[in-house]
Amino acid sequence: MNTIAENIADFLKEYPPFDNLTFQELSAIATNIRVLNLDKNETLFQINDKLHDCFYVVASGTINLSVIADAEETLLNKCHTGDVLGLRPFFAKNNYMMTAKSREDSIVYGIPITTFRPFVANNPDVLNFLLESFATNTWNPKEKESLRGKLANDNVFNLDQKSEMQYFQSLNYNRSPLTASINDTAKDVAVLMTENATTSVTICQDQLPIGIITHSDMCSKIATGQFPLTVTMKAIMSSPVVTVVENISLAEAQLLMLKNNVTHLCVTLDGTDKSVIKGVISEHDLIIAQANNPGVLIKEIKRASSPKDLKHIRERLTELIQNSIHKNIPLSNINNIASEINSAILKRAVELSILELGSPLARFVWLSIGSQGRKEQLLLTDQDSILIFEDVLPDKYRDVRDYFLKLGKRTTATLEKVGYELCPNGHMASNILWCKSLTDWTKQYDSWMNTPGENSNDLSSIFFDLELVFGEKKIFEAIENVISKNQEHNSLFFDFLGNDALRKNSPLTFFKKFALEEEEPYKGKFDIKTRALMPLIDGARLFALHFNIKGLNNTYSRFKQLAIIDSKHSDIYLNCAEAFLTLSKFRVNEGLKNENSGQYISMNELSKLDKEKLKNALAPMKDLEELIKSNFKLTQFS
């Protein structure tokens, strides 16, 4: 009888594969468990370490699994409570092929292989689970069905699966190409190619590439009998070769191949044929790289037939975002791609609802508002949307409205399943307040904009960041016109918005320290969303409306555009644009780290340099505030 062993058995039976075992079996296993404590960033095992005699289950905390490729650490997976890791000793003899490091203070159970092996042997379900986990390296392989069928793959990490950003980044290609000399015979070279299973051999002289032999050369010149098997390379090689620099992008490589009508590119040190050969890019490399790009994700979204499919795609988007941030791709680019994919998901969600409910009874438009409306939704934040349907005859009105409410409810429910939380303020098309006919919406905007402050507690500035997701463009344009018409000579409205923008709490205290949250659960953290990002977002929106900038919803591009239009203050706008990107990056990093919306930054986890960076990014806000104060009369609402 061992109290703790029973407690651990109780814990284990909640998680696969242990849920297949009886409590007695689990108690027996638990008795042999060793408990390890890992401090933050402590390594459990790393690449090339000798195999441990046990595998691990996370009892609390998070363990990151990563591989190091090209001196870069790539995160493969995060293991949370109940996840199994370090299964390699079960199936293989060679050393660990990845690194397991705790992301926070963690406790893990080490289960000795010798203890567990009998249970595996006697229980096929357990064996299958372990095999699948091992092969796919995810805790619950049933959720990642696309990775199935790789059970025999000893390669725990499959870099190609993860490198979705290669489209923008350099290609993966053969970095140790086969070479032959000019005097080698065709037969020898063919043997060489066959042995190495490659499609090309570079012909070098003094290490410099002078020509190339490919499958098609062999086909057209030897197999046809045009040349004998003993002919030397000199006679049949294609020369000169097309050479490129290292780190060429996918798009560039594609262009060069098309332009020169070749199937292989030779990579050299400085990109000319007068330097040492470094590798060969084949058409096949391009195909592999393209299989994992945002375009493919969007195609998959269009084919998705259930919330589960969408969820899976959204997970891959997170991965893509994480990788691109890791690789220092400009945040504004990532934003664009992510928002395209996000709106494709939203669109598909609406389509799925229509497929279920039958075709809509009237023309309508589904709009994103808030962060998705501004195309700034990198993390899974909450959903904000409205629905406008065309005016119908009074006797049909009720049916039509009911239909669209149903549509709204269904779609928001789908999106919730995908992982977008419901808006806590109810700013969603499933809400009867925000699912209205065009006339009602026109009235709504009229009243918001002409009598702000009166009976408009429900006015949220996010209603002025609109993005078309699905439906009739005409309705969308109509409502845009209502907004722009209403804002002419409407100082009252701007004063209201200006006041609203300044109402946010200042990010720094009187003593220039970060204003941290004082109440649990976020005590000691910095609320980057309300204290730093919102003022910039509000400011950008205010000026964008003021200068009547249409079609740009993004805070970053709004500032950029403002710098052009209002050139007097362009410095301020440009600083704000940069600051916005920096702050967003902080938030995204925090969000990815903790798998939440990243609203609260843990200051004690930031390095000194990062803190300084963050503080500097808060500086332009002051200037923006001054600018708002001098442009609008704010007294009316204070």
Added chain:
Amino acid sequence: MLDWLKNINKEHPEFWKTYLAKFDQKPKRYVVFTTETSGLNPEKDVILSIGSFAIINNKIHIGDNFESILLQYKYFHDNGLSNEFILESKMKKLGEPEAIQSFIEYIGNAVLIGHHVDFDVEMINNALERLDCGRLKNEALDIDVMYRKLVDINDKQFSLDELSEIFKLPKNYRNSPSEDAYTIALLFLKLKKKLGIK
């Protein structure tokens, strides 16, 4: 005061000699333990239960444990207490002599770890005295002292609950000495690393 004189001529029990012989070697493991007692006076009060785990190479070995309820019928009878909880518990039950003997055999030369461990050691020593044995020879470390050393606070003691809170240990509903010992073991592993004890 002159207790040791009393004992000097007494013949120690066999298990005690074996125990002493173990100290020829350096300790390889730690034993985290805690006792549940009838009160706070080592002279008068008795141990009601013991829970303990071994730590080897920074790993808590769940199987290498000792837990037992001590059947203190005499003490209960003398003080007019109910022994209901003993009957209800599913833990192993031993009389005090057997329990103390097994415990001594279990700890061997290990370094003892506890929370306010002096008291626990004193309780064991008093029980040992009743068995004609000497005092514990094991080195003992106190996690409260370790924590205070880490943060450099001298004027305050920390309870086990406070320490668990500080180190954000997953809450568990502790109601047996084994569970306490497990918590102490986790705290010890954390403190050990932070203080750089090998």
